[in-house]
Structures are given as structure tokens and as C-alpha cells.
Amino acid sequence: MASITKPRTNMKNSIIAINPSFPFLHFLPHSPLTALLFSPRKSQKSLHLCTNFSTTLLLFSLSLLFSFTFLLGIFLLGFLRSYQNSPLPCSVFSSPEFFSTSLSSRSTSVSDNDEGVPRLSYSTMVPLPAHGLSGNLSEPEREFWQQPDGEGYRPCLDFSIGYRKASAEISKERKRYLMVVASGGLNQQRNQIVDAVVFARILEAALVLPILQVNLIWGDESEFSDIFDVEHFKKTLQADVRVVSTVPSSHLMLRQPIHSKIPRDITPKWIHSRFFNQLNKDGLLILKGLDSKLTKNLPSDLQKLKCKVAFHALRFAAPIRQLGEQLAKRMWIEGPYIALHLRLEKDVWVRTGCQTGLGPEFDDVVAKIRESEPEFLTGSLNMSHAQRKLAGLCPLNAFEMARFLKALGAPKSTRIYNAGGEPFGGGRALHPLIAEYPNLVTKEMLAREGELSRFVNKSSALAAIDYIVCLSSDVFVPSHGGNMGRALQGHRAYVGHRKFIKPNKRAMLPFFEDPTISEAEFGSVVRELHRKSLGQPEPRNYRRDRDVIAYPVPECLCQKP
Numbered sequence: 001m002a003s004i005t006k007p008r009t010n011m012k013n014s015i016i017a018i019n020p021s022f023p024f025l026h027f028l029p030h031s032p033l034t035a036l037l038f039s040p041r042k043s044q045k046s047l048h049l050c051t052n053f054s055t056t057l058l059l060f061s062l063s064l065l066f067s068f069t070f071l072l073g074i075f076l077l078g079f080l081r082s083y084q085n086s087p088l089p090c091s092v093f094s095s096p097e098f099f100s101t102s103l104s105s106r107s108t109s110v111s112d113n114d115e116g117v118p119r120l121s122y123s124t125m126v127p128l129p130a131h132g133l134s135g136n137l138s139e140p141e142r143e144f145w146q147q148p149d150g151e152g153y154r155p156c157l158d159f160s161i162g163y164r165k166a167s168a169e170i171s172k173e174r175k176r177y178l179m180v181v182a183s184g185g186l187n188q189q190r191n192q193i194v195d196a197v198v199f200a201r202i203l204e205a206a207l208v209l210p211i212l213q214v215n216l217i218w219g220d221e222s223e224f225s226d227i228f229d230v231e232h233f234k235k236t237l238q239a240d241v242r243v244v245s246t247v248p249s250s251h252l253m254l255r256q257p258i259h260s261k262i263p264r265d266i267t268p269k270w271i272h273s274r275f276f277n278q279l280n281k282d283g284l285l286i287l288k289g290l291d292s293k294l295t296k297n298l299p300s301d302l303q304k305l306k307c308k309v310a311f312h313a314l315r316f317a318a319p320i321r322q323l324g325e326q327l328a329k330r331m332w333i334e335g336p337y338i339a340l341h342l343r344l345e346k347d348v349w350v351r352t353g354c355q356t357g358l359g360p361e362f363d364d365v366v367a368k369i370r371e372s373e374p375e376f377l378t379g380s381l382n383m384s385h386a387q388r389k390l391a392g393l394c395p396l397n398a399f400e401m402a403r404f405l406k407a408l409g410a411p412k413s414t415r416i417y418n419a420g421g422e423p424f425g426g427g428r429a430l431h432p433l434i435a436e437y438p439n440l441v442t443k444e445m446l447a448r449e450g451e452l453s454r455f456v457n458k459s460s461a462l463a464a465i466d467y468i469v470c471l472s473s474d475v476f477v478p479s480h481g482g483n484m485g486r487a488l489q490g491h492r493a494y495v496g497h498r499k500f501i502k503p504n505k506r507a508m509l510p511f512f513e514d515p516t517i518s519e520a521e522f523g524s525v526v527r528e529l530h531r532k533s534l535g536q537p538e539p540r541n542y543r544r545d546r547d548v549i550a551y552p553v554p555e556c557l558c559q560k561p
Helices: 011-018 032-038 044-048 052-085 103-107 139-145 161-170 186-202 230-236 268-282 300-313 318-332 346-352 360-372 385-390 398-408 427-436 459-471 482-494 505-512 519-529
Strands: 153-155 177-182 206-208 284-288 337-341 415-418 475-478 557-559
Touching (some): 139 519, 186 206, 186 268, 186 300, 186 459, 186 482, 268 284, 300 482, 318 459, 337 459, 337 482, 346 360, 385 505, 398 427, 398 475, 398 505, 398 519, 505 519
Parallel strands (some): 177 206, 177 284, 337 415, 337 475
Antiparallel strands (some): 153 557
């Protein structure tokens, strides 16, 4: 399929390409004079009609015009060259024009400066532009597709002078090395990698490429380089921490301890006092189990570092990126689309302690697994299913999601991309949603023959492809939060405030259970409950449970005049 948007061409090359012999030609006005001078079929007869005086005057005039345009061309080419090599200010990086550029022309071509460091303005993965409002839309439909006002918030990773001074030594560290083992699914691993960089910065250590632990649920044995662009990761962070592929042999010991008992909500001061002296002595520190252990209220520079890692350094490997972009284009070219992250997998029902909505035969299977392996259950053990549901701890099932989208004003003809895994119950689990919204597709349906074959049994790569397609959607809706939902919430805010709708389950579900409420009343209630959370920039407000990756305002996004 042809690319939706043409890649940006180099302006200097486009000037020369007009006519290799005359790089100044395009500056001349179109006139009989220029046609005479540059036409390959000039008539000799027309030259004989000119008198000697007029010929001399003509040649003299052309000589002056040639000299002027030649010097002007040199000046413009020099200006373009200097402009291309100059760093982009934050206001340019974060302008709407920048973010409306196609995903393929930005994320696959990183513009490097003379030292080979990707400019932040080009290193982030950018979605395809949002579709404008068109057609005969009802007011709820228009409100549903309307993108939020960014309120002037733009990416702004301005590190302090103290941080930048310390970087000179930390980025060259060759004595202390930190190794981290990341576990879980793709987005859980991404969170731990982000925190690993912060740990390395606090401990003034070089970071060894994180080790991705084999996922026991999905059996994925992918390594860091299978999922992420290693060289891009190193280059993007080279001013913050030194990243190496392996530990020097001089730092390896026969029995290297692995620290996994790390408390929650730890601060930079705790990390430094607990590990720095040991790291300084041994030269190598191995950490495991970093998931959600780092405090959410870090100093400003470290919050900016987290955004730099999440939104710039952790770029997906080229094969994943290329296929993800192709699938995103296939969705985008047909018009606006919704991306749903439906959490209907068996393990989700086991962990949440919720009922599937598919009947006793399916709920009994989940209950038996939960009884045999109670450690999988998250949250309070003494809560009933009904209590969990009313507390907002259960995913929306397909029926509830269909009713939710309809209440918000999503048209029946809307194309929906389902980013969730294989639902427990198969097609039966999705039937209520497909009955209301028949244009529901998955990556398996979008991909052509053989395109997904290299990613068979690679759950992290498949999740990364889903992530890319979701990033370019006009509207993103998660059915149950989770790491992917939080990551996309922040990423979509960071690249231009794309609409993100987080279902307010706790406030909304009582109305689901009310048989007396009409569909019109239900829609009015649902829209009012979500009016203030339809993608507007929401400050983190220094709440303990709010991660800057999901809420990049105000640390990583600032209001620019």
C-alpha cells in the first residue's frame, strides 16, 4: 500500500534536482527571456532579428541577473544548511505542525547532530495526524471525535545547570556498573527499564543493557535488542548515563548477589545510602524486582529523565516499528478510528477476582484456577465479586464497553482496533461488542500473509505493534487501566494531547445496573461523568500514586507562549 504521507525531502537536494546544470534556475521568473536562454530548441532565427546594440544590452542584463541569482542561491543554500544543523528549540519541537507529521517520516529517521546524538525533537515516536471533523455528525458524535485543547502545554525537558554539570562525569563512568533484570509483560518491563536508568543516574553508575526475564505466562524469550533499538537507546541517553552492552570481565565475580527485596516508594536518598558504598566497593550491582518500587515524587530533573527514557530513548526495534506503522496506516487511511485495550484474557479474570459475564461454565474455570493458585489474585482477598465490580476493580466486558462507547456518541460505523490479547471465551466474549460495532479488527486481520510470522510466540513484540497502532488512533480507551493504558495516556499527551478516555467505572457502573434508566438518560450521565477527562491535560498534582509517565504535566510538559 502506498504511503499516506510523503516523507520530508531535503530542501537543499530538491533545489539542485530542478536542473543539475543550473542550481539557480528556479529563482528566475518565468518569461520569454528565460525560455530563450534555457530552451534546448532556441531558434537561431530569433537571434538574428536582434540588433548588435540590443544583443549587447540583453547579454549585459542577463549577466547581472545571473550574478545576482547565483549569489542569492549560495546565500539561501548556506542558510538552509545552517538551519538544518542548528538545534531545535522546545517551541519548535512541540508545535502542532511538528506533531502532525506522519509517524513514518519521523520515527524511522532520526536526525543526528555532529556528535551522533539524536535530537529530542526527532527521536520521539509521533502518531499519524488526527482526522478533522467532517460529515453530518450529531452533537454527541462531534463531541466524541473532537480532539482536546492542549492548553498550550508542550514538551519541555530543560534540565537544571546542576544536573548538566554532574552529567560530565556520570556519562563517562567506568568503575561502577548497574545491571537490572526486568520482568513481566512489555509495558511492565518498560516501566522497570525507565526506573533502571534513574537508579543508574542516582548511583552515578554505568547501566548495562537490562536483561528481560523470560515471561512464564507467555513463554517469551525476547532480549532487549529484539524489542528496542539498542544504539538509539545508548545515543539518546549518553548525556545522562553511560549505557553498555555487557559488564567488563574485570567486574564479574563467581558469586554475584542479586538484590530483589526492595521496599516500595523508595527515594533517591534511600537508594544512594543503601547501595552506593557497596557498588563503589564491588563495582557491580544487580537488581531485580524494581516494578513500582521507585517513589512517584522524584526531583524535577529525575522526572524529566523518566520522560526522556519513556518517550525518546525506548524506541522499538526497526522490524517492529515498520510493521506497526504499516498497520497504523491501514487503519488511518479509512478515516478516524478508536483503539481499545480490552482486558478479557483468562489471566486477567484470574488476577482481578471478577466474573467474566459469559455464564457459570466460564466463571467456574476461572474460580478453580484462582483457588489452586491464590497468589495470582490482586487486591483485597475478602472482597466479593460484586464489591470488586462496584469498586471499579473489574474490566469492562464486551457488552459494557459497547454500551459505554454508544453512550459517549461513537457512531455504529466506527472502525475499532482491538489491542487486547486472545479473549477468554473466544468469539463469544466479543460478540456483544461486534453486534453493536461490526467494524472491529485486530492486528491479525490487518496484517497481510506472512507479515506476523516472525513474531509468532513473541508476545512483547506483538504488544509493541499494538502500542504503535494505538498511538495513532483518534481515540484510545482502556477497559481496565494497566501498564499499557498508563503508558499510552502519557505518550498521547506528550505528542499532542490525543484523546484518551479512561472509563470512570466506580461512578458509572451503578447506572449500568439500573433497569429504569433510559438509553438517552444513560448517555447523558456517561458524557457528563467523562466531560472533564476526555483527554484534557491533567496535572499530576504530586499524588503519590500518579506516575509522571502517565501524567507528564507539569514536569515534562510546560505552557509556552
